[in-house]
Amino acid sequence: MSLSSVLLVSSMFLAGCSDEKTSTDKGGEKEGEISGDITVITQRTDIVDTIFKDYASKFNEKYPEVNVSFEALTDYGGEITPRMNTKDYGDVLLIPTQVPIEDIPSFFEPLGDLAEMKDQYMGVEERAVDGKVYGIPIAITYTGIVYNKKVFESAGVSEIPKTFEQFTEVLQKVKDSTKAVPLYTNYAAGWPLTQWEGAVTTVAGDPDYYNIKMINEDDPFGKGKPHYEMYKLMYDVAEKGLIEKDPLTTDWETSKAMMGRGEIATMVLGSWAIEQIKSQADNPDDIGYMPFPTNADKVIFPLGADFQIGVNKNSESKEAAEAWVDWFINESNYSVEQAGGISASKSAELPEELKQYEEQGVEFSLLTPANDGQEGLLDKIDKESEVGFWLEDHKKEIVEAGIGNRKESFDDIADRLNKDWNKARAKIK
Amino acid sequence: MKFSNLPYKKQQLVIIAAFSLIPVALLITFAYVPVMNMIQYSFTNWNGFSKNKEYVGLENYKMIFTRPEYFKVFTVSLYYFAATFFQMGIALYFATILSFNVKFKNLFKGILFFPYLLNGVAIGFMFLIFFRPEGTLDTVMQAIGLGNIIQLWLGNPDIINISLAGTSVWRYMGFNFIIFLGAISSISGEVFEASEIDGANRWHQFIYIILPSIKRIIQLNLILAISGAISAFEIPYIMTGGSNGSETFVIQTVSIAFKYGKVGLGSAMAVVLLLIVIIVTLIQKSAFKEEE
Amino acid sequence: MHVPVENRAALYYEVFYFTAWSVFSTDTDRGRFFASFKTGKEYTSTSPMTPPENWFNFQNYTRAFVEGNMLTGFMNTTFILIVSIVGATLLGSMIAFVLHRFNFRGSKALMGAFVLATLIPGVTTQVATFQIVNSLGLFNTRWAAIILYLGTDIIAVYIFLQFLDSISKSLDESAMIDGASYFTIYWKIILPLLKPAIVTVIIVKGVNVYNDFYTPFLYMPKTDLQVISTALFKFKGPYGSQWEVISAGIIIAIIPTVIAFLALQKHIYNGFAQGSVK
Numbered sequence: 001m002s003l004s005s006v007l008l009v010s011s012m013f014l015a016g017c018s019d020e021k022t023s024t025d026k027g028g029e030k031e032g033e034i035s036g037d038i039t040v041i042t043q044r045t046d047i048v049d050t051i052f053k054d055y056a057s058k059f060n061e062k063y064p065e066v067n068v069s070f071e072a073l074t075d076y077g078g079e080i081t082p083r084m085n086t087k088d089y090g091d092v093l094l095i096p097t098q099v100p101i102e103d104i105p106s107f108f109e110p111l112g113d114l115a116e117m118k119d120q121y122m123g124v125e126e127r128a129v130d131g132k133v134y135g136i137p138i139a140i141t142y143t144g145i146v147y148n149k150k151v152f153e154s155a156g157v158s159e160i161p162k163t164f165e166q167f168t169e170v171l172q173k174v175k176d177s178t179k180a181v182p183l184y185t186n187y188a189a190g191w192p193l194t195q196w197e198g199a200v201t202t203v204a205g206d207p208d209y210y211n212i213k214m215i216n217e218d219d220p221f222g223k224g225k226p227h228y229e230m231y232k233l234m235y236d237v238a239e240k241g242l243i244e245k246d247p248l249t250t251d252w253e254t255s256k257a258m259m260g261r262g263e264i265a266t267m268v269l270g271s272w273a274i275e276q277i278k279s280q281a282d283n284p285d286d287i288g289y290m291p292f293p294t295n296a297d298k299v300i301f302p303l304g305a306d307f308q309i310g311v312n313k314n315s316e317s318k319e320a321a322e323a324w325v326d327w328f329i330n331e332s333n334y335s336v337e338q339a340g341g342i343s344a345s346k347s348a349e350l351p352e353e354l355k356q357y358e359e360q361g362v363e364f365s366l367l368t369p370a371n372d373g374q375e376g377l378l379d380k381i382d383k384e385s386e387v388g389f390w391l392e393d394h395k396k397e398i399v400e401a402g403i404g405n406r407k408e409s410f411d412d413i414a415d416r417l418n419k420d421w422n423k424a425r426a427k428i429k
Numbered sequence: 430m431k432f433s434n435l436p437y438k439k440q441q442l443v444i445i446a447a448f449s450l451i452p453v454a455l456l457i458t459f460a461y462v463p464v465m466n467m468i469q470y471s472f473t474n475w476n477g478f479s480k481n482k483e484y485v486g487l488e489n490y491k492m493i494f495t496r497p498e499y500f501k502v503f504t505v506s507l508y509y510f511a512a513t514f515f516q517m518g519i520a521l522y523f524a525t526i527l528s529f530n531v532k533f534k535n536l537f538k539g540i541l542f543f544p545y546l547l548n549g550v551a552i553g554f555m556f557l558i559f560f561r562p563e564g565t566l567d568t569v570m571q572a573i574g575l576g577n578i579i580q581l582w583l584g585n586p587d588i589i590n591i592s593l594a595g596t597s598v599w600r601y602m603g604f605n606f607i608i609f610l611g612a613i614s615s616i617s618g619e620v621f622e623a624s625e626i627d628g629a630n631r632w633h634q635f636i637y638i639i640l641p642s643i644k645r646i647i648q649l650n651l652i653l654a655i656s657g658a659i660s661a662f663e664i665p666y667i668m669t670g671g672s673n674g675s676e677t678f679v680i681q682t683v684s685i686a687f688k689y690g691k692v693g694l695g696s697a698m699a700v701v702l703l704l705i706v707i708i709v710t711l712i713q714k715s716a717f718k719e720e721e
Numbered sequence: 722m723h724v725p726v727e728n729r730a731a732l733y734y735e736v737f738y739f740t741a742w743s744v745f746s747t748d749t750d751r752g753r754f755f756a757s758f759k760t761g762k763e764y765t766s767t768s769p770m771t772p773p774e775n776w777f778n779f780q781n782y783t784r785a786f787v788e789g790n791m792l793t794g795f796m797n798t799t800f801i802l803i804v805s806i807v808g809a810t811l812l813g814s815m816i817a818f819v820l821h822r823f824n825f826r827g828s829k830a831l832m833g834a835f836v837l838a839t840l841i842p843g844v845t846t847q848v849a850t851f852q853i854v855n856s857l858g859l860f861n862t863r864w865a866a867i868i869l870y871l872g873t874d875i876i877a878v879y880i881f882l883q884f885l886d887s888i889s890k891s892l893d894e895s896a897m898i899d900g901a902s903y904f905t906i907y908w909k910i911i912l913p914l915l916k917p918a919i920v921t922v923i924i925v926k927g928v929n930v931y932n933d934f935y936t937p938f939l940y941m942p943k944t945d946l947q948v949i950s951t952a953l954f955k956f957k958g959p960y961g962s963q964w965e966v967i968s969a970g971i972i973i974a975i976i977p978t979v980i981a982f983l984a985l986q987k988h989i990y991n992g993f994a995q996g997s998v999k
Contacts, residue, residue: 041942046958048944049788071942074954078687079939081477082851088860098690103478188557190670248583248673249561253962276961383476383690391688396672405586405673433902441823444903448815449831455812458853459872460838466849477848538986539979542924546978548932548950550957551971554964604925607986608876611921614989615884642886649879653839660842679842692848699845706840 035065036317038324041073041080041090043307044338048072051338059327066320076307087314091321092328094307095127095135097390100383101376108134109311109318111325121329121344123305125369129376135308136325137344139335141270142301142364143198143292146277150286151180151265160290164233167293171242174265183237184255184264185399187247193395195269196230196292198304201367203230205296211370215378218422221414228414231398233293235410238402247399256280260287268292270304272340291362299362306339377428385424387417464703471697476690489697499698502676505590505665509658509677512594516602517654521647524609525635538610545603553667556596586674593675597664601657605650612643648717655713656706678702757781757968781969789952789970790944795977798949801863802930805870809926810919813874817881818907822893839875847939854940865940866948870930877922884918885911920988924981931978949974 042048048070056068073079077096083089084099084107095108110132111117117124123137155174161167171182186192201210204226214220220227237243244250256273258264260281267273271289278284291299309328311321328334335343342351354364370378382389397413400406408416432440471489473482493499523541527534547555559565560582567579582592616638624634640647662679665671671680682702686695763773785791816835820828843850850869859865888911896906934950941948953970956963 039943043959045954046956046961046963049790049955070944072944072954073942074934074938074951074957076959079942081687082848082939083855083860084478085848085852086855086860088855098687099478100476100690103476103480106480107478187672188669190672246562246581246584248581248589248669249557249564251557253964256961272960386685386689388688392670393684393688396670400586400673403584405584432904433900435902437897437903440903441825444907445819445823445825448819448907452812452816453831453834455868455872456834456838459850459869460841461834462853463846463849464841466852467846470848535983535986539983542982542986543979546928546932546975546982547971548934548953548974550934550953550967554967607921607924608880611880611918611989612883614917615887617887643883646879646883649836649875652836653876656840662842662844679844683844686845695845699842702845703841707837710836710840 033065034063034319034323036320037067037069038091038315038317038320039069039071040324041071041093043073043076043094045072045074047338055328055332055334058332059324062327063320063323066317066323068324087312089312091312091315091317092309092324093312094138095310097307101127101129101379104134104310105129105132105313107313109313109315109322110134111136111311111322120346122303122346122366123308123344125375126305127308127310135310136329137305137307138309138329139272139306139339139341140303140344141198141272141306141339141341142303143195143202143268143270144301145266145290145292146259146269146273147266147288147290148180148259148262148264148286149288150262150283151178154178155265161293162299163295164229164293168233168236168240168242171237171265172240175242178265180263180265181244181258182242183266183268184250184259185234185238185243185247186250186252186255186267187244187396187399188250189252190392190396192252192267192269193234193392193399194390196234196395197389198270198302199268199292200226200230201302201365202292202300203294203296205294205298205300207300207302207365208368210367211374211378212368215370215374215381218425219418220421221417223414229295230292231395231414232410234395235398235402238399239404243399243403247403262286270340272306275340291357301357301362301364303342303364303366305344306335306341380428381421381424384428385417385420387421387424467696468700470693471700473693474691475693477687477692478690482693485693489694490701492694493697493701499678499681502678502681503659505675505677506659506661508590508594509597509661510655512598513651513654513658516598517605517647517650519598520602520605520650521609524606524613525631525639527610528613528639529631538607541606542603544600545607547600549663549667552596552600552664556668560592583669583673589669589673589675593665593668596668597661600664601654605654608646608650609643612646613639616642648714652710652713656710659706659709660702757965757972763965781966782973785952785956785966785970785973789955789966790947791949791952791970791973793945794947794949794952797863797946798931801866801870801948802927805867805930806923806926808867808871809874809877810922812871813877813922814881814912814915814919815907817878817885818911820878821882821885822890835875835878851939859940861941861943861946863941863946866930866936869936869940870926870933874922874926876925880918880921881915884915888914917989920985924985927981928978 040052042052044052052070056070059068060066071090076094077098080089080093080096081098084096089107095104099107104127112133114125114128114131114133117133117136121133121136122140124133124135126137127133127135151174152170155170155177157170157173161170174180174182201207204210206213209226214227217225219225221231222228238247255264255267256277257280259267259277274287274289278287281287291301294300309325311318311325315321329343330345333343335341336351342348342354350364358364369375381387388394394413394417397406397408398410401408401410401413432443435443470482472484472486474485474488475482523537527538527541531537544552561567562581566582567576570576570579580588583589620638621634624638629637660679661677662683665675665677666680669675671677671684678698679702682695682698685698686692816831820832854860854865854869857868859868892910892914893906896910901909932950934948934954937946937948937951938954953967953974956966956970
C-alpha cells in the first residue's frame with residue numbers, strides 16, 4: 001500500500017469521526033495541533049515495552065504534542081472489566097468481548113457512521129450499535145488448519161483433504177504410518193479449542209450462515225448443522241485416538257516446535273499462528289495451511305476480526321485518542337507484523353500468501369452482518385444460554401467425552417447445548 | 430492532660446478505641462462493604478456492565494436451588510477437604526520435629542517452606558511437566574519400581590482431583606508449617622526441660638505440651654483450611670481451568686459471573702457459598718467446644 | 722547433642738522423610754532451573770530434564786532482568802513490601818494486644834468479625850472492591866496494593882495472640898506500678914517481646930505480597946508501577962510464552978526470598994532447642 005493512500009485513508013477516517021475536520025488538505029497542520037496525554041491499554045504484555053514503545057515514537061513524529069503511555073494486562077478481559085465500572089479505563093483500549101453489544105455505547109466513544117466506515121474497514125459492523133461504529137478490528141485473520149507437509153508425505157498423502165471423510169482418513173493414515181500425532185488439540189491451554197469456532201462458516205459454505213441463518217434456528221447443534229458436524233469431528237478424532245496421548249498436560253509453546261519438527265501433523269488455528277510455527281521449524285517450507293474440511297460445494301476461508309480497538313467515552317483527550325486509533329490501524333502495520341493477519345483497512349493489499357489460495361479456488365469472505373434489528377442478539381443468546389460459542393468450556397467437554405472421560409456421548413452434549421440455546425432464545429425474544 | 434496521667438480504666442477505653450480504629454475501618458471498607466454489595470447484586474440480573482440493574486427478587490436463588498448440577502462440584506471439595514487433614518498433619522509433624530534439635534534443621538526448614546516461595550505461574554508450569562506422561566513423576570516411579578501403576582495423572586478423571594489436591598498440599602503445607610513452627614516457639618523452654626526431668630519422651634511432650642499450647646493456632650488453621658477446601662480455586666484454576674472434572678464451586682461462580690456476564694447469578698452463588706462456609710465453620714467450632 | 726537410644730530410630734526415620742521430601746522438591750525445580758540456561762529452540766526441542774548445552778548461557782537472565790524491567794520491579798516491590806509489612810505488623814499486634822489484655826464487651830464479636838472476613842472468597846467480591854479502591858482515588862498508585870495487603874490478616878492476629886499468652890501479665894503490672902501508660906507497655910514491653918512472632922508474620926506476609934500478581938495487575942497496571950511478580954508476564958503474551966526467559970526470571974525473583982527466609986528464620990527461636998543445648 002502506498003504512503004499516499006495511507007494518508008488518504010487516515011484523513012478520511014478522521015473526517016468521519018470528527019465534524020470539525022471536514023477538509024482533508026489542512027490535515028498536516030491539524031495533526032500538529034492535537035495534544036494531550038493518553039493511556040493505551042493493550043493485551044500484549046510481551047511487546048508493550050518494546051514494539052509499542054517504537055510505535056509511540058513513530059506516532060510522536062506525526063503528533064509531537066501527544067504523550068502516550070501504555071498499560072498491558074495479562075488476562076485482558078478479566079482485568080479490564082472490573083475497571084469499566086469506573087471512569088478510569090485508559091483512553092484507548094480494546095473492547096472486551098464480555099461487554100454486551102447493546103451496552104457498548106455507555107463505555108465507548110462513537111468513531112463514525114457505520115454507513116461510511118464499512119466501506120473503509122472490514123469487521124466494523126461487529127460491534128456497531130444503532131448505525132455508529134465503536135471499534136475497528138486491530139487485525140483480520142482467517143481460520144483453517146496448519147499442517148506439516150513432510151508428515152503428510154511420509155503418510156502417503158498426496159492431495160489436501162477437502163471433506164470430513166477425507167480429512168479423517170488422512171489423520172488415520174498419519175497415525176498408522178508415522179509417529180506423529182495426527183491432530184494436536186492443545187486442550188490444556190483451552191483457548192486453542194476456541195479457534196475451531198472460526199471455521200463454522202467454512203463448514204456451512206455460506207457467509208450468511210453465522211449471523212443471519214443460525215439465529216433463527218432452533219437447533220444449531222442439530223444433526224447435519226455446521227456446528228454439529230464440526231464438533232463431531234473434534235469428538236471423533238478424540239474418540240479414535242487421533243489426538244495427543246494426554247490432552248491435560250499439553251503445552252502450547254512445545255506444540256509449535258513439535259509441529260516444526262514433524263511430530264504433529266495438524267492443528268486447527270487462526271492464520272496468525274502460521275508465522276510462529278514456521279519460525280520454530282527446521283524448514284519453514286514444511287509448514288502449510290489449508291481450509292477446514294467441509295462438505296459444502298464452495299470452499300470459504302472466513303475472515304474474522306481480532307479484538308476491536310476503541311476510545312473511552314470518558315477520555316479527556318478524545319482527539320489524541322482517536323488519532324492513535326487511526327494511526328494504529330492504518331500505519332503501525334501491527335495487524336501484519338504482530339498479529340499475523342491482515343489490516344482491517346480495505347485499501348490495504350492482500351499479502352502474497354493469500355493470493356495462492358485464491359488461485360486454488362478458495363474464496364476469502366467476511367461474514368455477512370446480522371439483519372437490522374438482530375444486531376447483538378446472537379451475543380445475548382450466547383451469554384444467556386451459556387453455550388459460549390467462543391469459549392472453551394464445552395469444547396473441552398467434547399474432547400473429554402471423546403476420550404471416554406465423561407458419561408455423556410457427543411449427541412448428549414449437542415442436545416444439551418440445543419436445549420440451553422432454545423431456552424435462552426425463548427427468554428430473550 | 431497527658432495520656433499517661435489518665436486513670437488506667439480510661440486509658441483502657443482510649444487504647445481499645447485507638448488500636449482498633451484503623452483495623453476495623455479497613456475491615457469494614459474492604460471486606461464487609463464489598464460483601465454487602467455482593468448481596469445486593471444477588472437480587473438483580475446485573476450483567477456487570479449495564480447502567481441499570483433490574484431487581485429480580487429471589488429468582489437467582491431459585492435458579493441455584495433448582496439446578497442440582499451446581500452443587501455436584503462440591504464432591505470435588507471433598508478431595509481438598511481430605512487433603513487438608515493430611516496437610517495439617519505433616520505440617521504439624523515437621524514443625525514439631527524441627528523444634529527439637531535435628532541435624533540440618535535450617536536446611537530442612539528451607540526445603541519445606543520453599544514451595545510457598547514460588548508464585549502461581551511457576552507452580553502451573555512445573556506441575557505440567559511433573560504430571561506429563563514420561564514426566565518427572567513417571568520417571569521417579571519407574572526408578573523406584575512402581576512403573577506399573579503409572580497413570581495419566583491429570584488425564585484420568587478419577588485421579589485428577591487427587592493429583593491437584595496433592596499439588597495443593599505441596600504448595601500450602603509450608604505455610605501451615607511455618608506458622609506452627611512460630612507458634613511452638615512461643616512455648617517456654619523451661620516447660621520442656623521440666624518435662625524431660627520427669628522422664629517425658631517426645632511423644633509425651635507433643636501430646637501434653639505442644640498440642641495444648643498451640644491449640645488456638647491449630648484451630649484457626651483448620652478453619653482456614655476447611656473453608657479453603659470448600660472454596661478451592663487457585664490450584665485447579667491455574668492447572669486445568671476446572672476441566673476434566675476438576676471444577677470447583679468458585680471456578681463455576683467466576684465463569685458464570687464473568688465469562689457469561691451473569692454477575693447477579695454469580696453473586697447469589699457466592700452468597701450461598703459464604704453461608705455454607707459459615708455453617709461449616711460454626712459446626713467445627715462447636716465440635717471443638719465440646720471437646721474442651 | 723545427646724540423643725536417647727529410643728529416639729535414635731525415630732531420628733533416622735525423620736532423616737529419611739526429609740531426604741525424600743527434598744528430592745521431590747528439587748526434582749520438580751530442576752526442569753525450571755535447566756530451562757533457564759537453554760536457548761528458545763533448545764527449550765522447545767529438548768526434554769525438560771535434559772541439562773542445557775551451555776551452562777554459561779546467561780542470556781535469558783540478562784533478558785529477564787533488563788527487558789523485564791526487574792530493577793523497577795524490585796524497587797516498587799520493596800516499597801510496597803516494607804510499608805505493608807510494617808503496617809500489618811503494627812495493626813495486627815495492636816488489635817491482638819487489645820483483644821488479649823483487656824476484657825471488654827464486643828471483644829468476641831470483634832474477633833469473630835475478623836475470622837468471618839477471611840472466609841469470604843475474594844474473587845467473588847472483586848467488582849465491588851475495585852469500585853471502592855477507585856473511589857478512594859487509589860487506583861494506579863502503590864497505595865492501592867498496600868491498603869489491600871494491610872487489610873485484615875487474621876493469621877497475624879492469631880500468631881500475636883499466641884505469643885501474648887506466653888508474655889506474663891505480671892510484666893504489665895510491674896510497669897504499671899512504675900507509672901507506665903498502656904501505650905508505653907505496648908510499645909516498650911510487649912512489642913519487643915513479640916519479636917519471634919513478628920518474624921513469622923514478616924515471612925508469611927512478605928511471601929504473600931511478593932508473589933501476588935493479581936492485585937498489581939488489577940489495581941496498578943501503569944508500567945512504571947510494575948512489581949517483581951508481574952515482570953514475568955513480559956514474556957508471556959497472548960500468543961506465546963518464552964518459558965526459558967520466564968524460568969530465568971523466576972530464579973532471579975526467588976533468590977532474594979530464599980536469602981531473606983534463611984536470614985529471618987533463625988530468629989524464630991524455640992524453647993526446647995535452647996533448653997536441650999544447655
